Amino acid sequence: MVAELHKRFQGTPLYSKLDIRIGDVLKATLPAFDVCVANLPYQISSPFVFKLLLHRPIFRCAVLMFQQEFAQRLVAKPGSKLYCRLTVNTQLLAKVDHLMKVGKNNFKPPPKVESSVVRIEPRNPLPNINFQEWDGLLRIAFVRKSKTLLAAFKQTAVMKTLLTNYRVWCAKHNRKFPEDFDMKAKVEAVLEECGMLQSRARSMEQEDFMKLLLAFNKAGIHFS
Structure with a gap:
C-alpha cells in the first residue's frame, strides 16, 4: 500500500503534502483532522470506530468501508435483529448513514464477505453524560438482549458489582451504608x-437508556 501511494502521487502537485505513517492505527496518536477515509482490516472495525468517536478535537466526518453485517449494526433500529450495544453506543456519539453496498467481486482476490460504506x-x-457509565449500563442490558431488564440485572455477578459501586458512592457522599440494604x-x-x-x-x-441511566444515578447506583 505504501509503495502504491508513492507511485500514484509522485510527480503530482499533491506529493509534497503526502505524509505516510506506518504503524498500528489503534496504538497511534491521531493528529487533528477534518475527514477520515479508510478501508480497514475488518477485525479492527469496532475499536477503530470508538477510537475515532472519542478523538478530540471532533472531526467533521468519516467515510469507512466495513464488513456488511458490521455496517448494518451501526445503522440498525430498535427491534432489528442486528440492534445491539454497538448500535446504541455509536448512535449516541454520531449520526451514521449507509452509503452503498460493495460486492465481493470488486476485490481481487474476492473476500468471503460482502462490504458496505x-x-x-x-x-x-x-x-453530556459519562460514557463509561453509559457503556456499563449497556453491557448489562445487552448481555442477553432478549431478556427483560429485570432478569439481566438480577444476575449474581451484576448485583455484586453494583453493590460494590454503591458502597463506594456512599463513602464518597458521607452516607452510612444501611445494614439491611437490598440491592435487588x-x-x-x-x-x-x-x-x-x-x-x-x-x-x-x-432515550429509554438515557432515562434509565439518570434514574439509576439519582438512586446512587453507578456502572463504573
Missing part, C-alpha cells in the same frame, strides 16, 4: 419507577 458524523455538541430491591424499584421492569434491550430507544 458508511458515513459517520460525530454529534456536536456531544451528549433497589434495582427493581428503579426499573419500576421508569416503567421498565419488563422492557428488553433489543427494543429500547436511546
